[in-house]
Amino acid sequence: MSEDILNILGVEVAPGKSATVTFEVAKLHTRNTLDVPIIIERSKKPGPTVLVTAGIHGDEINGVEIVRQIIAKGINKPKIGTIICVPVINVFGFLNMDRLFPDGRDLNRVFPGSANGSLASRVAHFVMKELVPHVDFIMDFHTGGADRFNAAQIRIIKDNPKLTELAHVFGAPFIYYSQNLNKSFRNACEKSGVPMLLFEGGKSFNIHSTITNTGVNGAKRVLNHFGMLSSRFKASKPKAEAIVIEDSKWIRAKYSGMFKATISINSKVEKGEVIGNITDPYGSFNYFIKAPNSGYIFNVNESPIIYQGDAIFHISTKLEA
Template sequence: MARASFEIGGVRVRAGKSQSLSLPITRLVTGADVELPVRVVHGREPGPTVWIDAAIHGDEAVGVEVVRQVLAALDPKTLCGTLIAVPIVNVLGFMTGSRYLPDRRDLNRSFPGSARGSLASRIAHLMMTEVVAKCEVGIDLHTGSDRRSNLPQIRTDLEDPRTRELAAAFGAPVMLHAKLRDGSLRHAAREQGAKVLLYEAGEAWRMDAWAIDAGVRGVRRVLAALGMTDPVDEEPPPPSAESWRSSWVRARGTGMLHLEADLGQRVEAGERLGGLFDSFGKRVRLVHADRAGIVIGRTEAPLVNSGDAVVHLAEVEPTPEPPPGPPAPEG
């Protein structure tokens, strides 16, 4: 018996087919319509329903390219289940390179939204009712903000066993237990029972190839772990480092920043991370790690003021010692 078609936004997508559609958001003063772009890949065989989204913050371009590459490699005739892809959620912000909507609202603090609320609230409500409500698992793609770059990482609820399994399957260098924020897509989706992974990598308004590549590989691994696609043909990635706490090292002075800490670098408490210099090149302050951890984020701003966040460190669980092997045979 043929699998039933998939309905979204009044459009029905037949099994074994892909289809693009647009969900209406608002109308500009010019009379042009603003719409949420969606592509549905409805597999021929049954399986989970999953969404991937990007650009909830309009200046975060990495995830848009991740979605494009993931879609390019999917065949609905062999896919088990259904994938809903929303490459640009904050359409108005993306068109102007702005993190926020025109009214300065942060879309990722506006979920689950309302059909009669602000513009942000209406977009959030549209995303929740037409996309999230139909899905069991979601992958929300982000980058660093405010002249910051992030190491590829998964932020999620590591206390939930199934979510933890999916985070480990993604294979990012770090998986971080992250508290839920009221108004975020991840919080609203979890309230509806979905398992959500939030991917962070790269810098805002840049197409960092390394962040894109890690994201594409990770999404493909999750789809394979869910049984939607064949396993990815690659060498297995190293296990993700696990972190339950992270915080920023802050500048203790003002100056031009020369950072010596790279993304992914493991540092010890007290280790030198860089220095601050005045406009003549005189060093005015050193920056040191206040704890041991992995550098998962860093500022890219050349000038920092006292108190500014400089380096984001994730404390990681120690790698367990391998069990002792059998005793060597006697000669």
């Protein structure tokens, strides 16, 4: 999408110019304003407009770090077109180290939002009305919730050739076919006709160097694919072809207790293989967790204490041939 003058919140940004536009989310009870910075970099040469976002959930710091590095390293200064970066959409949650908004709502469950709705709904409305209409493509960075550590993966819907191509270009270890959740950012963008790659990697309240490197390198590959990556940077090839997961299931704890995984994330396991154990503090109980099928482990719960029914491993059940 080529625009001679990009206008966001009344701020005009011409080709070849840079700008940081701030969106005032709300005033705090102290009357101080709380703003979301939007960093815009434009080339003089026309080309696609790419939106890079993170921090929809305030506790997902790893995604924020990926976008921070993209900006700090100058990767967001395009050879052609425009790159818009929003490192922290849910600034309330980020400040409070909380997944949700102060109104208790999950921002990723209120899209496309409403100008007169809840606080979270108003932020969603702003994103869909002020940012998404300007862009051709979006990369949104997330991490695993709570203590669940996600392998680096791209989530897309199945049977979308354009998204499948871009997911392979990104080069994360896994591509996971998952349906768009109702009222999610990804679902709202699909309905608006804007393709999105959703990156998942790491866990909340954590910055993991391997995950951040995967996210930054993947973003560089996609920008290079669009002809937007500055010649100062090189887009390295992925170490291996992505493993495409068509279906999966959660392995849940049969007992409460102290939990330890004995296999690492990204591991391929065989049916019946011991992958972890649950014990009690008194040395009288030790339950070995076995893989219910052969597959890849692409999420591991890293909490040392678990309860019966907790999700502890995410395992693939069907791979794309």
